[in-house]
Amino acid sequence: MKSIFALILICVIFMDLEYVLFRDRSVVELTTDAWIFAACVTALVIMHLTRRMDVSYVVFACMMIPVFMFELWIAGNKHGALYTFAIFSIWTIAAVGPKASIPMFIVCVAVVIISVAIEPYLPRMRTEFAMTASNPEGWLFHNPQKEPIGRDEALTFLFGLSILYAGMYSAQSALNQANRRIEHLLVNVLPPSIAARLTERDEHDFLDGGATIADAHDEATILFADIVGFTEISSKIPPDEVVALLDRIFGTFDDLAELYEVEKIKTIGDAYMAVCGLPEPNTHHAVNIMEMAIAMLDAVSRIRTESGSQIHLRIGINTGPVVAGIIGRRRFLYDLWGDAVNTASRMESHGEADTIQVGRNTYEALKDAYEFRALGNIKVKGKGLLPAWQLIGRRRIAPLEGGDAAAI
Known part of the structure; x- marks a missing residue:
């Protein structure tokens, strides 16, 4: 839209120059041409400096x-000058x-009405x-070439303008509402900053693979959580109850993620993955995740299946450098890659029910604020022996992002 508006301004400038250079113009007309030229140039400069078409357009319209x-x-109405006001409105x-x-x-309609009303009374x-x-x-208001605006012509113009404006207003309102729904869906799938970057891409980028986003982060804390024995639980209850149970559990986790400024990454079956420290930096990422x-363990302890069975959770956490972004061309998913991610996953899969197990980096970051039990080296598939620690509890109040304290 900005490019189209800029192109229109440039075309008006050239048309204005054509009138000045190749037509018989009076001083009054040349003054008008100069003002139009100044309005177009001013609008172009404002749009270049602010990158905002709305500001540029308002200034242009107020000058024109x-x-x-x-x-x-x-x-x-010579050369259809009357219809310029329809263009402004739309x-x-x-x-x-x-x-x-x-x-x-309203201004455009008022100008037309006022012009028709006072035209017969303009001085000779x-x-x-x-x-x-x-x-x-040298007649100013009654020159021989003047084409007066008749009453019927004005009424027809105003009627047509109103219909056209109402139609465009309705169409643009519907389009804006649809865009808001799309943006709402997008920010519920992707982090807001990533969604904003993705919407700025050209449509051809998605076909050419240009929608790929990859950012390296020096440090973040990753969480994996898995419902213990969920396969057995789901085999004993109807499918709709399975979905309702997962929705209740993961919905609670989503609320906690928002509370602790954690970014939910995805759910895989009965597993939940989240991260803190990206895409927006957070100096307390390890504390927030812990x-x-x-809070997740506490919330799950209060959830029961319809048959009264207790839900148990296994959580693994690790801290370290990661690469985060979007790959592929369809059904975009914001995801994480790196050894820190793999280690967090292994901490979860090799942990025990109703416990939080962490890797070395997370232990080093939190050992002063939380008490851990050393598990020694555990054998991890694909990783060999890895040291692990199990959370026992808090040592003291842990600061959260923004200076607030973690509730004990």
């Missing part, structure tokens, strides 16, 4: 409406939005500044 108002009084909808366009529509003025070959006597993990 008085010019065309004066043009109507001098030349009437373009304002796209430039600043439907609701914000209403004042401009002659000035040398209005003299041209086609207007040798507090969320403790």
Whole structure:
């Protein structure tokens, strides 16, 4: 839209120059041409500096409406000057939005009505500044080339403008509402900052693989949680109850993730994956993840199946450098890669029910604030022997992001 508006401004500049260079223009007309040229250049400069079409367009319209108002009084509807106000009204909808366009529509309608009303009463003025070959006597408001705006013409124009404006207003409102729904869905699938970067991509990027996003992060803390024995649980209850149970559990986890400024990555079956420290930096990422993990165990302890069975959770946590981003061309998913991610997954899979097991990096980051039991080296498939620690409890109140303290 910005490119189209800029192209229109450039075309108007060239048309203006053509009038100045190749047509017989009076001083009054040349002054009008100069003002139009200045309005176009000003709008282009503002859009270049601010990168905002709405600001640029409003400035342009405010400079141009008085010019065309004066043009109507001098030349009437010559060359369709009247319909310029229809263009202003419709373009304002796209430039600043439907609701914000209403004042401009009212102004344009008012200008036309005022011009039609006062045109018969404009003074018969002659000035040398209005003299041209086609207007040798220099009539300002009653020159021989003037095409007055008749009452019927004005009524037809205003009726047509109202219908066109109402249609465009409705269409743009529906489009904006659809875009808001899409944005809402997108930020529920991807982190807001990643969603914003993705929406800025050109549509051809998605076909050419250009939608790939990959960011290296020096340090983040990853959490994996798995419902222990869920396969057995799900075999004893109807499918709809399985889904309802998972939705209740994971919905609770989502609320906790928002509370502790943790980014949910995905769910895989009955497993839940989250991270803190990306895509937005968080200096307390390890503490926030640990507090969320403790809250998850507490929340699950209060959840029962319809038959009254207790839900048990196994959690693994690790800290370290990761690569995060989006790959592929369809059904985009924000994901993490790296040894720290694999270790966190292994901490979970080799842990015990209702416990939180952490790797060395997380232990080193939290050992002053939390008490752990050393498990020694555990044999991990694909990783060999890895040291692991099991959380016992808090040593003291742990600070969270923003200076708040973790609840004990």
